[in-house]
Amino acid sequence: MKTALYIAAMAIVTYLIRMIPFTSIRGKIRSRFIRSFLYYIPYTVLAAMTIPAIFFSTGDARTAAVGAAAAFIMSYFGLPLTAVAFGASAAAFVASLIF
Amino acid sequence: MTKTKHFLKGLYNAVPIGLGYLFVSFSFGIMAVKSGLTTAQATVISATNLTSAGQAAGVEIIADGGTIIQIILTQLLINLRYALMAIALSQKLAPEFTMPHRVFAAFGITDEIFAMASMEKSLNPFYMYGMIVTSAAGWVTGTFLGASAGSILPASISDALGIMLYGMFAAIVIPEARKxxxxxxxxxxxxxxxxxxxxxxxxxxxxxxxxxxxxxxxxxxxxxxxxxxxxxxxxxx
Incomplete structure (x- = not known):
């Protein structure tokens, strides 16, 4: 029950974030600080979510480190999201066979 | 172009998005079940949220026994980027994009759909619906498969898949950080x-x-x- 409530909260909040600006805001946000803040938010959220969690994501720090290294290298060379996601998994899997 | 043609074009153009989502959400499904959610709960989350980072964070908080305030604030912050995307898209909507269409199509503003939609000079609601259907089909199917079949997979494989979402996050941040x-x-x-x-x-x-x-x-x-x-x-x- 509690989980259902949490899931509903996630869905409602996520929808409202998309819907309210899409139906109402047409003007440009004037505050340069807020525009800048909003510009960096996606990157800081993803960075904070990824590090250090990625190193705990496979249940073994060594395979996770190999997978993370693969992800970082492939991302650096601009490979598509799906390729990086697979490559990281494949690297972690291969590492798990070795360790 | 007719409504149907716009819709079909959207369905077709979003095939790469749908395929990508299928695999990434597979990883989300595994992660959700590992965190103690049921397959049905994981699938409902994907069907109602249609977002990767927000869902992953939400599940982390649920597993951590967090409060509803934490859930709401986290979703607000993580998904705030969609507000920016919604604002940007609202500037390029076709005249056919009336208020009811805005209310429905807003559900489908994801990073990838936004990227495709923002390439349009005049965004048609049915084109956007087409993209949303293909993308959501991949996202929800992948979650269901990951959540239900993830436990059938050998531990070594499902463990390795646990890193997928994080790999995708890295792939979003690092190229931009390089530039x-x-x-x-x-x-x-x-x-x-x-x-x-x-x-x-x-x-x-x-x-x-x-x-x-x-x-x-x-x-x-x-x-x-x-x-x-x-x-x-x-x-x-």
């Missing part, structure tokens, strides 16, 4: 804060850690590197 020093500084600052909370201040719940780290780092970057209008355009593209 822009400001993004690099913002991401490294956020990562440093996050490591600090993980190993030094261990008592703060994960939901708040993400909010605090992301907000602080974005504020630092906003002060050090205020964006110009062109950068905002680039971010929208």
């Amino acid at each position: 822009q020093k400001s993004v690099l500084v913002a991401a490294l600052t956020a990562a440093a804060f996050s490591v600090f909370f993980k190993f030094v201040i261990k008592t703060v719940p994960v939901g708040f850690v993400i909010i605090i780290c992301a907000s602080a780092a974005a504020a630092v970057a906003a002060v050090l590197f205020p964006v110009k209008d062109e950068e905002e355009q680039e971010a929208a593209a």
Whole structure:
């Protein structure tokens, strides 16, 4: 029950974030600080979510480190999201066979 | 073009998105079940949220026994980027994109759909619906398969798949950090804060850690590197 409530909260909040600006805001946000803040938010959220969690994501720090290294290298060379996601998994899997 | 043609074009153009989502959400399904959710719960989350980072964070908080306030604040912060995308898209809507269409289509503003939609000069609602259907089909199917079949997979494979979403996040941040020093500084600052909370201040719940780290780092970057209008355009593209 509690989980259902949490899931509903996630869905409602996520929808409202998309819907309210899409139906109402047409003007440009004037505050340069807020525009800048909003510009960096996606990157800081993803960075904070990824590090250090990625190193705990496979249940073994060594395979996770190999997978993370693969992800970082492939991302650096601009490979598509799906390729990086697979490559990281494949690297972690291969590492798990070795360790 | 007729409504049907717009819709079909959307269905077709979003096939790469749908395929990508299928595999990434497979990883989400595994992660959700590992965190103690049922297959049905994981699938409902994907069908009603249609977003990767927000769902992953939500599940982390649920697993951590977090509060509903943490869930709401985290979703607000993580998904705030959709508000920006919605604002950007609202500037390029076709005249057919009436208010009821806005109310429905808003559900489907994801990073990838936004990227495709923003390439349109005049965005047709049925084109957007087409893209949403293909993308959501991949996202929900993948979640269901990951959540239900993930436990059938050998542990070594499902463990390895657990890293997928994080790999995708890296693939979003790193290329941009390579191009822009400001993004690099913002991401490294956020990562440093996050490591600090993980190993030094261990008592703060994960939901708040993400909010605090992301907000602080974005504020630092906003002060050090205020964006110009062109950068905002680039971010929208």
